[in-house]
Amino acid sequence: MQALIDHLFNIKDLIPHGYCLSWSPALLWLHVGSDLLITLAYYSIPLMLVYFIRQRKDFPYPWLAAMFAGFIVACGTTHLLSAITIWMPLYWLDGLLKALTAIISIATAVLMIWIIPRALSRPSSAQLQAEIQQRKTAETAQHEAFDRLQKIACQLPGMVFQFRLRADGSSCFPFASEAIRDIFELSPEDVREDASKAFALVHPDDYGSIGPAIRKSARNLTPWHHEYRLRFADGTERWLFGNALPQREEDGSMLWHGFVTDISERKRMEEKLHDSDALNVSILDSLTSRIAVLDAQGVIVAVNKAWRQFAKDNDLPESRQNMLGLNYLDICKNGCSQSHCHEVNAAQAGIAAVLADERETFNLEYPCHSPTQQRWFHMNVLPLQGSHRGVVVSHENITERKLMEDELKASEAKFRSIIEVSPVPMALNDEQWNITFLNQAFVQTFGYNVDDIPTVADWQSKAYPDPDYRRWVDTTWQSALKKTKQEQTDFPPMELAIRCNNNNIKTVLASAAAIHHDFAGVHLVIMYDITQRKQIEAKLNSIFNASVEGIITFDMSNIIISANAAVEAIFGYKPEDLVGCNINKLMPPASPKEMSDGDSSQAAESIGQIQEIEGIHKDGSAVPLDLSIAEFSIENEHYFTHIVRDVSLRKHREQQDKEHLDELAHVTRLGLMGEMASGIAHEVNQPLAAISSYTQVSLNLINTEHPDLVKLAEILYKTQQQALRAGRIIHRMREFVKSHAKQRSTANINNLIHEAVGLCIDELKQNDIRLTFELSNNLPTIYVDHVQIEQVIINLIRNSVDALLNLPEKRQRQLTIHSRLTLNNDIQVRVKDNGPGLDEEQQQKILTPFYTTKTDGMGMGLSISRSLIEAHEGTLHFNSHSGKGTTMYFTLPIRRKSGTR
Numbered sequence: 001m002q003a004l005i006d007h008l009f010n011i012k013d014l015i016p017h018g019y020c021l022s023w024s025p026a027l028l029w030l031h032v033g034s035d036l037l038i039t040l041a042y043y044s045i046p047l048m049l050v051y052f053i054r055q056r057k058d059f060p061y062p063w064l065a066a067m068f069a070g071f072i073v074a075c076g077t078t079h080l081l082s083a084i085t086i087w088m089p090l091y092w093l094d095g096l097l098k099a100l101t102a103i104i105s106i107a108t109a110v111l112m113i114w115i116i117p118r119a120l121s122r123p124s125s126a127q128l129q130a131e132i133q134q135r136k137t138a139e140t141a142q143h144e145a146f147d148r149l150q151k152i153a154c155q156l157p158g159m160v161f162q163f164r165l166r167a168d169g170s171s172c173f174p175f176a177s178e179a180i181r182d183i184f185e186l187s188p189e190d191v192r193e194d195a196s197k198a199f200a201l202v203h204p205d206d207y208g209s210i211g212p213a214i215r216k217s218a219r220n221l222t223p224w225h226h227e228y229r230l231r232f233a234d235g236t237e238r239w240l241f242g243n244a245l246p247q248r249e250e251d252g253s254m255l256w257h258g259f260v261t262d263i264s265e266r267k268r269m270e271e272k273l274h275d276s277d278a279l280n281v282s283i284l285d286s287l288t289s290r291i292a293v294l295d296a297q298g299v300i301v302a303v304n305k306a307w308r309q310f311a312k313d314n315d316l317p318e319s320r321q322n323m324l325g326l327n328y329l330d331i332c333k334n335g336c337s338q339s340h341c342h343e344v345n346a347a348q349a350g351i352a353a354v355l356a357d358e359r360e361t362f363n364l365e366y367p368c369h370s371p372t373q374q375r376w377f378h379m380n381v382l383p384l385q386g387s388h389r390g391v392v393v394s395h396e397n398i399t400e401r402k403l404m405e406d407e408l409k410a411s412e413a414k415f416r417s418i419i420e421v422s423p424v425p426m427a428l429n430d431e432q433w434n435i436t437f438l439n440q441a442f443v444q445t446f447g448y449n450v451d452d453i454p455t456v457a458d459w460q461s462k463a464y465p466d467p468d469y470r471r472w473v474d475t476t477w478q479s480a481l482k483k484t485k486q487e488q489t490d491f492p493p494m495e496l497a498i499r500c501n502n503n504n505i506k507t508v509l510a511s512a513a514a515i516h517h518d519f520a521g522v523h524l525v526i527m528y529d530i531t532q533r534k535q536i537e538a539k540l541n542s543i544f545n546a547s548v549e550g551i552i553t554f555d556m557s558n559i560i561i562s563a564n565a566a567v568e569a570i571f572g573y574k575p576e577d578l579v580g581c582n583i584n585k586l587m588p589p590a591s592p593k594e595m596s597d598g599d600s601s602q603a604a605e606s607i608g609q610i611q612e613i614e615g616i617h618k619d620g621s622a623v624p625l626d627l628s629i630a631e632f633s634i635e636n637e638h639y640f641t642h643i644v645r646d647v648s649l650r651k652h653r654e655q656q657d658k659e660h661l662d663e664l665a666h667v668t669r670l671g672l673m674g675e676m677a678s679g680i681a682h683e684v685n686q687p688l689a690a691i692s693s694y695t696q697v698s699l700n701l702i703n704t705e706h707p708d709l710v711k712l713a714e715i716l717y718k719t720q721q722q723a724l725r726a727g728r729i730i731h732r733m734r735e736f737v738k739s740h741a742k743q744r745s746t747a748n749i750n751n752l753i754h755e756a757v758g759l760c761i762d763e764l765k766q767n768d769i770r771l772t773f774e775l776s777n778n779l780p781t782i783y784v785d786h787v788q789i790e791q792v793i794i795n796l797i798r799n800s801v802d803a804l805l806n807l808p809e810k811r812q813r814q815l816t817i818h819s820r821l822t823l824n825n826d827i828q829v830r831v832k833d834n835g836p837g838l839d840e841e842q843q844q845k846i847l848t849p850f851y852t853t854k855t856d857g858m859g860m861g862l863s864i865s866r867s868l869i870e871a872h873e874g875t876l877h878f879n880s881h882s883g884k885g886t887t888m889y890f891t892l893p894i895r896r897k898s899g900t901r
Contacts, residue, residue: 014089021086028086035083042076045069064115067108074101142174158261159183163195163244165218167252171195174255183240183262185232203229203237217246218254227263239267289380289394296355296389298329310395314370328393343367347379354381354391365398376402425508425527429456436522445529447501463498481512495530507534550644554583555637570625570646572618587615587627587642615644624651694719746781747789749819749827749892755786756793757817760801769804769813776820780894782827784872789892792865792876793817796831796888799861803835803886822891826874830889838880846878865890 021027046069053062078101081094159179165171173180173191180186184198191198202210206228217224223245230238244258284291284304293302300323311323323331332348343366350362362381369375377395384390416437419426425442429435433456443449446463453459464470473496484491491512498506508527544551550567554560560583563575571586578586615623623646630641694715701712753775757764764771797815804813811834818830838846847862866876869890880886 014091016085016087016089017082018086032083032086035079039076039080039083042072042079045072061115064108064111067104067111071101071104071108074104077101158259160259161244161257163256163258164249165214165254165256171199173198183238183260184230201230201232203231205229217244217256221246221248224256224258237264238262239264287394289396291392291394292323292328293384294328294351294355294391294393298327298351298355300324300326300328301390350379351381351391351393354383355389357383373399375399419524425529427525427527429523429525431522433457435459442527445500445506445527446498452501462501464496465499469497484512484514496527498527506531548645550642550646552578552583552586552642552644553639554642555639558583561639567644570617570623570644571615583642585616587613587625587644612647624648688722691719691722694722744783744785746783747786748781749779749789749829750775752784752786752789753793753817753819753829756790756797759790760794760797763798763801764815767801767805767813769801769815772814772816774816774818779819779821779827780825782892782894784892785868788868789872792868792890793829793831795861795865799888800831800833800835800886804833806836807834818889826891826893828889828891830887832885832887834885837882837884837886838878839882843878843880847876862888 018028021031049065049069049072053059053065059065074097078094078098081090081097084090085094157179160175160177161173161180162175163171164174172193172195173188176188176191178188180188180191184191184201186197186201199207199210210226210228213224213226216222224242226242228240228242230240232238239262240260241263242258242260244256247255247257249255284293284302285306287304288306290307290310291304292300292307295301303323307323329348329351332344332351343364347364347366350359350364353359354362360383362379364379366377366379367375368377376398378398380394380396382392382394384392419428419437419439422439423441425445426439427435427442428437435450435453435455435458438448438450438453448459448462453462460470460474464473473494476494480492480494483489491514493509493511496508496510498508500506507530509530510525510527513524513526514522545565547564547566550570551562551564552560552567553562560578560581563578565575567578567586568574573586609628611627611629613625613627615625617623626645626647628643630643632639632641698712698715698719701707701715753773757771761771797817800815804815807813814834816830816832818828818832820828822828847866862876869876869892872892874890874892876888876890878886878888
């Protein structure tokens with residue numbers, strides 16, 4: 001959690017505010033207590049504002065109160081963060097919140113500037129009181145007039161009203177008699193100030209006409225007359241007739257005095273008269289069948305719209321499209337053709353039989369093909385009901401049904417042919433459990449034909465000879481059929497072992513498909529032969545359990561679903577004991593699911609990569625592991641597989657190698673000190689000689705008659721500084737050569753360079769070598785063993801010094817040390833000289849152990865240096881050109897202590 005906060009708010013280079021308070025308990029708790037009390041007070045103010053707004057719904061500026069509440073909450077939160085930053089330097093979060101507070105406060109101030117003039121323009125209490133008194137007086141007079149008008153209006157059969165249309169477009173009924181309750185189902189009070197409730201009842205089809213009629217009356221000052229409907233919430237409708245005279249008022253509004261009556265009964269009578277004439281026509285035209293009404297002699301007296309459209313579509317003249325007055329029986333007699341004579345004669349005879357009461361009804365299906373398409377029709381003849389004799393003849397187009405029947409027949413044939421040629425064994429059984437069909441694949445796979453197994457019972461007795469297994473198969477199969485029928489789902493596949501006719505055993509995956517949607521009647525049984533797949537699975541399982549690496553599979557919930565036998569040797573648990581357990585029981589909680597929830601890129605990188613982790617043994621001990629992760633999906637379910645290898649032995653060997661490298665590095669440092677002994681001795685002799693001179697002068701001053709104490713103190717101080725200088729030189733040498741445990745910490749690479757140069761500076765001066773630094777500023781810190789990196793730098797410097805000694809005396813010897821940040825975010829250090837360089841043969845061998853270009857060298861310096869750099873996950877390289885010098889450079893990764901890049 002701390003690492004996440006460090007990353008998000010960049011607090012790693014900041015210090016808590018408590019340092020500014022010197023961590024004084026009294027001062028610290030004074031600030032914390034004050035900030036928390038202020039926060040509590042600030043947080044309570046918005047609650048009071050919310051309570052006030054909820055209680056006072058008429059408060060005119062609730063949004064201003066909301067903005068003010070937001071400003072107060074932001075201010076309180078800044079005080080809360082002031083208390084938190086005493087211990088945690090969340091100054092970025094504190095600054096962002098203060099910026100947000102500034103934005104809210106500025107917005108609130110701007111809104112206050114905008115709203116104050118509007119608030120001041122609202123009426124004062126005295127003005128409101130005067131206005132109220134005036135309204136009370138007017139209302140009293142109006143109420144008296146209203147009572148008188150109401151008594152008169154109550155005696156009338158309709159509603160007496162006054163309707164006002166204001167200049168702003170709004171309207172009201174200043175007066176409406178009590179009849180409004182019966183007509184509009186509203187009270188006079190409902191529309192006294194606002195007529196919208198009355199207009200809301202106007203039928204949508206009439207709403208568009210009533211408004212223009214009112215505006216026309218107002219514009220021309222002519223009487224308003226209008227018929228319109230009301231529609232109520234229960235769906236009932238009411239017809240009204242309105243009549244009113246307009247009057248223009250002084251305030252610019254219009255006032256109508258009028259009368260509204262309910263004319264619903266009159267309208268219903270008119271509609272009945274109209275509907276009775278159109279009823280038969282509308283019924284006939286609403287039907288899609290072609291219908292003709294014949295009288296007792298077979299003459300056509302009426303046809304519907306579909307009949308006329310059919311005649312028009314078949315290019316009959318417009319004069320014959322109705323066919324009214326023609327005898328239908330004569331049309332049938334004259335229309336007999338060679339191709340359809342039988343159907344025409346049957347139709348004529350059937351119609352005549354119904355007209356003669358010899359038959360109650362007559363039905364006939366017949367073809368009626370056009371030049372462009374095939375068509376079929378169904379004729380239905382029914383007698384007329386009532387006092388008039390005759391028949392109704394309807395012709396329904398059944399072409400689509402006929403085509404579907406033909407397609408169904410073709411589909412059945414195609415279905416059976418597909419089953420026959422399918423490579424998957426299939427069988428059909430009817431609802432009596434008789435096997436009606438076996439395809440060729442079934443016969444070839446199991447060796448049975450329909451004669452061998454005529455019923456499902458015969459099949460079961462031969463395929464499942466064991467009685468107990470046969471009983472289980474039958475029970476499970478019937479249960480699955482019942483569940484599938486009830487829940488309307490697919491039949492779940494069953495894995496079955498079947499004995500073939502040749503006594504071989506085959507493993508199949510059996511399923512059933514219904515020919516009918518509810519699994520009633522015919523079933524199609526499908527049996528997939530998975531014998532070979534099961535054999536392959538058995539081989540894979542044997543390989544799976546024989547693997548020396550632990551293989552653990554778990555789902556998205558981190559629940560283990562399988563593990564091989566190797567996990568027992570690694571973790572101490574039996575595989576069956578781990579199934580159903582959480583993967584965190586074996587490994588720390590860093591599963592790919594958790595990583596994908598937090599960082600999808602990190603999760604993607606972990607898949608297929610080998611990681612070093614620590615597992616948890618059954619006895620609680622840590623087990624070093626190499627881990628690789630695989631991800632796969634089955635039926636939209638995601639799974640992960642951990643493949644782990646116990647690397648305890650390898651880790652032990654690596655630790656031995658590291659210890660050996662440390663010992664070798666220590667020996668090398670001792671050798672370096674031996675080689676640098678003369679230079680270091682000269683560097684130590686300088687402060688020792690100065691100490692000797694200063695002490696002699698001090699003795700001389702002391703032996704004088706009147707010692708100069710000020711000058712004596714100055715000389716003694718210089719003596720002390722020289723002694724400290726000699727001590728620092730010896731301390732640095734001691735720290736460099738002593739054997740120490742590998743200990744890493746953060747460091748600035750430029751500081752390490754200066755420390756290493758400090759041990760070599762005298763040797764550089766003795767050999768007249770010009771040293772130049774080209775170090776980049778503000779480089780990120782690295783996490784290294786200080787002594788080992790200094791050893792590498794010293795070794796590279798001394799190699800350059802040895803190379804520069806071979807230059808002619810007249811040529812300037814130059815040594816340059818660079819440091820920079822690479823594009824890959826690594827720290828690079830380069831040691832460059834202008835010596836003779838390396839030839840091609842030397843370049844091929846320079847980093848090889850025991851190879852040296854020196855007459856008295858061991859050839860281990862660069863080899864050990866490269867090992868030390870690689871132990872820090874870096875690299876060491878060189879560039880050299882013969883006659884132009886050599887550049888040795890190494891890179892180190894930028895790392896924190898946790899080891900994350």
